[in-house]
Amino acid sequence: MSHLLEVSGLSAAYGLVPALHRVDFHADRGEVVGILGHNGMGKTTLMRAIMGYVKVTGGEIRFEGNSVLGQPVNARARAGIGLVPQGRQIFPNLSVEENLQVGIPGKAAVVAQTVEEMLELFPRLKRLLDRRGGALSGGEQQLLALARCLCRRPKLMLLDEPTEGIQPSIIDEISETLAALTQKVDITIVLVEQNLEFIAGLSKRVYAISNGVLEKEIPRAELTDSRSVSAFMGFTA
Numbered sequence: 268m269s270h271l272l273e274v275s276g277l278s279a280a281y282g283l284v285p286a287l288h289r290v291d292f293h294a295d296r297g298e299v300v301g302i303l304g305h306n307g308m309g310k311t312t313l314m315r316a317i318m319g320y321v322k323v324t325g326g327e328i329r330f331e332g333n334s335v336l337g338q339p340v341n342a343r344a345r346a347g348i349g350l351v352p353q354g355r356q357i358f359p360n361l362s363v364e365e366n367l368q369v370g371i372p373g374k375a376a377v378v379a380q381t382v383e384e385m386l387e388l389f390p391r392l393k394r395l396l397d398r399r400g401g402a403l404s405g406g407e408q409q410l411l412a413l414a415r416c417l418c419r420r421p422k423l424m425l426l427d428e429p430t431e432g433i434q435p436s437i438i439d440e441i442s443e444t445l446a447a448l449t450q451k452v453d454i455t456i457v458l459v460e461q462n463l464e465f466i467a468g469l470s471k472r473v474y475a476i477s478n479g480v481l482e483k484e485i486p487r488a489e490l491t492d493s494r495s496v497s498a499f500m501g502f503t504a
């Protein structure tokens with residue numbers, strides 16, 4: 268059976284400046300795959316290329332066995348790919364409830380039922396329903412961004428640096444929420460991060476990305492050794 272997501276030989280560039288070089292990886296149903304990289308190494312470009320926001324210059328992206336290259340973002344979203352962008356990008360002037368509602372296609376009853384389900388998965392949002400998105404803490408915004416993405420019931424969720432700028436106590440809550448989610452919902456996650464502990468705790472497989480090149484998989488045993496991880500990420504410790 269084909270992989271849920273298969274990225275092969277993927278290259279992308281901004282003008283003449285290359286950002287991804289022949290990236291190969293896959294994600295199977297139910298897996299969390301982590302990609303670890305420092306600033307400017309190509310993590311966001313990879314997520315946005317899979318979602319369809321960045322034009323690729325070579326290679327292939329297959330989702331459920333079908334090429335999505337050439338498909339616009341909304342077609343990829345309909346096929347079951349969802350992106351939780353870096354910086355979260357929730358609507359600051361809409362309430363938490365409205366932020367959820369705008370992400371849900373369908374009639375009022377479906378919208379209400381989906382919001383209810385999201386509140387079960389993200390109980391912290393229950394008491395924040397009337398609050399403006401812009402008045403939430405960074406961690407609360409991240410939970411809202413995850414819930415908003417899930418409202419469309421993606422099969423694959425792409426997470427771009429969910430811990431960026433977030434307090435450690437809420438990082439733990441996000442990690443626990445995501446771990447619980449993978450048990451309750453049929454979802455595959457591809458996660459890009461700089462936070463080693465977060466990525467190691469959640470991911471079945473972890474790769475390092477360095478200057479747009481996806482390096483070899485980092486063996487689990489080595490994920491606890493920061494010198495070894497630094498070497499994988501293209502830095503000598």
Ligand SMILES: Nc1ncnc2c1ncn2[C@@H]1O[C@H](COP(=O)(O)OP(=O)(O)OP(=O)(O)O)[C@@H](O)[C@H]1O
Pocket residue numbers: 281286304305306307308309310311312313353
């Ligand atoms: N819109 C753009 N135009 C030109 N160059 C860009 C653009 N976006 C990103 N780049 C460049 O592409 C490279 C990869 O950037 P990218 O944002 O994918 O990295 P990243 O790993 O997500 O970094 P960060 O952790 O800082 O978000 C960097 O050299 C960056 O400067």
